[in-house]
Amino acid sequence: MRIYFYFLLFCLAAELKALPPFFRILDQTVDCNHMVKMDLLETNCSDVNEVPHGEAPAGPLWGSEQIKAQMDNHWLVPVLTVVWEIQADGSHKELKGSKLVIVDENSNQSLCVQLSYSLNSSLNPKHRQWSFSLDAVVEPWHTYSVTVFNLPQPQTDTLKMKRIEKQITVPGCGDTRMQWVQLCLENGSRWDPRISAVFADRKSSVLVTFHTDQYSERYHVLIQNDGLNCSKTVSKQNATSLNVTFENGLCQLSECDVLVMIRPFFRLCNNNLSMFGHQGHKNISKHSNVCLTINAFNNLLGPLLTSPAADEKQTEVFQVQGRKRVLIIYSLDHPLYKNVVLKFSSFLSAKCGTEVVLDLLDSTGLGVLGGIQWLDWHKKQIENSSDKILILCSRGVQAKWRAMCGDKQVYLREDVSSPIGDMLTPSLSLLVPHFIHSQSFEKYIVAYFDGISSEEDIPSPFNIMVRYKLMKQFEEVFFRILNTEKHEPGRVKLINGLSEDGYHQCPSGWALQDAIEAFSAYQRDHPRWFDDELLENSDVEEDETYCIDPKTFKNHLIYFALDSTHVVGHVEAK
Structure with a gap:
């Protein structure tokens, strides 16, 4: 008999210890030979003197942004450093200063900072463009919109032409830069x-x-x-x-x-x-x-x-009764991986008698409902039954999850060429909030194909689950699909033809093994295969029907998935 212990460690609120307030300008001296004065405005930055477009200085140039941990009054705090530059076009004569607005999109709080300049030349003493920076204390996992424009401000109808805007997401406590900040500690x-x-x-x-x-x-x-x-x-x-x-x-x-x-x-x-x-x-x-x-x-x-x-346990052959259904969630990493997913679905259907729900096999339903509605409908069907959702983790799954959490956007060649586009991102957005509640764990099965994927490809929300290697542990996965225990007091159930050594002895199993080996061989010959599948944003033609912007789901995900701090440890055998 196997007993599973899932250790879930959550954070519960206790008495709060006083920390410096977050989302503020870090105490600093902004002074370049007494030519710069900084004022933190209490208003919403709407009190400005506008001038005609021709009398306004040129807009600033974006320099860079950096997120780091920095000491502040004996505490390490997360700091966002923003750098902007002044164009060397002669308009410095009209330039009186710059205004910077930072908006916390999670809380809708804002900071407004006005800097006054007195520049005698379009270049600094080192004959380079004038460059200014500002440090703001921020919060992990929050997204901030930064807007910078020069003063005097042009009239509203031309303001957009002379300002720069940037959206920046602060990494969470799992990032090495954040782990030592006091809030995360x-x-x-x-x-x-x-x-x-x-x-x-x-x-x-x-x-x-x-x-x-x-x-x-x-x-x-x-x-x-x-x-x-x-x-x-x-x-x-x-x-x-x-x-x-x-x-x-x-x-x-x-x-x-x-x-x-x-x-x-x-x-x-x-x-x-x-x-x-x-x-x-x-x-x-x-x-x-x-x-x-x-x-x-x-x-x-x-x-x-x-x-x-x-x-002393007895082994018995288990007779499968009834037909179960499973919704497969995956990422279109590569044409060879797409073939693995299709062959695996065929094996589940032909050998195991399982009804497989897969977007690749239901173009009609997708065409009628649309991608998100199709996913939501099947999710509700699973919730109201004993059926399962199988998440096949791979390089693309991990990369897309990180993109949803603020990393660089991911565009895969197969997603772009597919008529259904990227279905993994909206799938995670719909499933993760439901998944993190303990009563829904039984609905989800997390697995990866050993040899072409690894445990490193599993997104962090699923680390609290048992992760299965396919096809080594497929029999255990199938028992999960059947809602039955392989191990019971005094006996162990087996299903013929599902073991690692036996699954390929049927036609659908042989085809699956061949697909896995083909992709594994391709990975060995092309170590940078995943990087080769990534496209730049400029290479992607947006499809309004199926293209999903992860930012649409980010706040929804954070609100649900991160309402608990999951803490971990290792366990010593006794």
């Missing part, structure tokens, strides 16, 4: 719980052990077992580690799945913080009939809970 960005959980006293209890964090005084430890909840709230009391014992009398641990959650009460919880860290995996021993699988960020190790009765 107080949300557990550097906490390593080093969790372990073992049976104790001849299986009469479960002992959960974890390391504490300096920013959390209390911890809520909860076990869910077959609909029953057992929980304890413990205090740190200056201890560096805590032991929490749950008696087995509350639920039969050997006969049901167990969900363990640890919720630290951090001093400061910010709902817009990123999930962070990386994950690893340790394989389960084949001699263990009871195993503990930990899914977390940072270091992930699976300790083993063994039983002397492991070799």
